[in-house]
Amino acid sequence: MELRIEQLNFEYASHPLFRQFNLRLGAGITWLRGENGAGKTSLLKLACGVLAPHTGKIWIDDIEIHAQPLAYRLHCYYCGGDTPQLPWLTVREILDMHVSLYPGTDAEQLNAQLAAFHLLPTLDQPVTTLSLGQHKKMQLSLALSLPVKLLLIDEPFNGLDVDAVAYLRQQLSTPERLQRQCIVLTSHLEPALPLQGTVQL
Numbered sequence: 001m002e003l004r005i006e007q008l009n010f011e012y013a014s015h016p017l018f019r020q021f022n023l024r025l026g027a028g029i030t031w032l033r034g035e036n037g038a039g040k041t042s043l044l045k046l047a048c049g050v051l052a053p054h055t056g057k058i059w060i061d062d063i064e065i066h067a068q069p070l071a072y073r074l075h076c077y078y079c080g081g082d083t084p085q086l087p088w089l090t091v092r093e094i095l096d097m098h099v100s101l102y103p104g105t106d107a108e109q110l111n112a113q114l115a116a117f118h119l120l121p122t123l124d125q126p127v128t129t130l131s132l133g134q135h136k137k138m139q140l141s142l143a144l145s146l147p148v149k150l151l152l153i154d155e156p157f158n159g160l161d162v163d164a165v166a167y168l169r170q171q172l173s174t175p176e177r178l179q180r181q182c183i184v185l186t187s188h189l190e191p192a193l194p195l196q197g198t199v200q201l
């Protein structure tokens with residue numbers, strides 16, 4: 001599979017961020033680097049459709065984000081550090097919502113990820129009661145379970161305890177995953193993962 005970005009132009013009201021930006025990434029892990037404010041999070045949000053380019057095109061394989069937005073979003077998941085978007089839901093309801101949004105999700109696989117991250121006791125809590133690290137673990141459980149081609153992870157290790165960091169590294173490094181998914185992650189520290197490449201903004 002492939003993520004392709006062509007002639008991307010994007011700016012916030014305050015200043016331009018991307019001018020005629022091009023990127024082509026295949027399967028495996030790409031480390032997106034850059035100083036604070038370089039545009040890493042914005043690029044992940046553009047690649048998952050949370051932000052819309054002013055001009056330019058973004059594809060996953062032959063699906064273009066603007067032409068086929070619903071088909072496109074079935075193939076990608078953005079794991080950001082944002083606080084819960086739907087604060088009135090329980091953890092279980094957030095998870096169920098994602099399982100219904102992404103047909104083909106393996107519920108047993110999701111359960112195994114939740115167990116590994118010690119989240120099973122939290123399922124009936126309001127999502128707002130999760131700690132920062134637990135919220136990250138909930139998002140990562142989804143990231144590791146949803147059957148997507150493109151996985152976008154903002155600062156995957158921020159807020160995680162030592163065991164969770166080791167577990168996440170192991171899960172992201174499995175050859176089966178590296179062959180089937182395009183994974184783009186931002187990190188200020190060397191991620192210590194098998195990388196297929198690095199992109200410097």
Ligand SMILES: Nc1ncnc2c1ncn2[C@@H]1O[C@H](COP(=O)(O)OP(=O)(O)OP(=O)(O)O)[C@@H](O)[C@H]1O
Nearest residue numbers: 012013014017034035036037038039040041042043
């Ligand atoms: N909603 C917004 N409105 C206006 N400017 C924004 C908005 N979001 C981000 N920016 C600006 O765009 C630039 C890029 O921000 P972004 O969060 O993409 O950078 P980053 O590389 O992820 O930074 P960091 O390493 O600090 O997380 C920054 O200068 C930021 O202030």
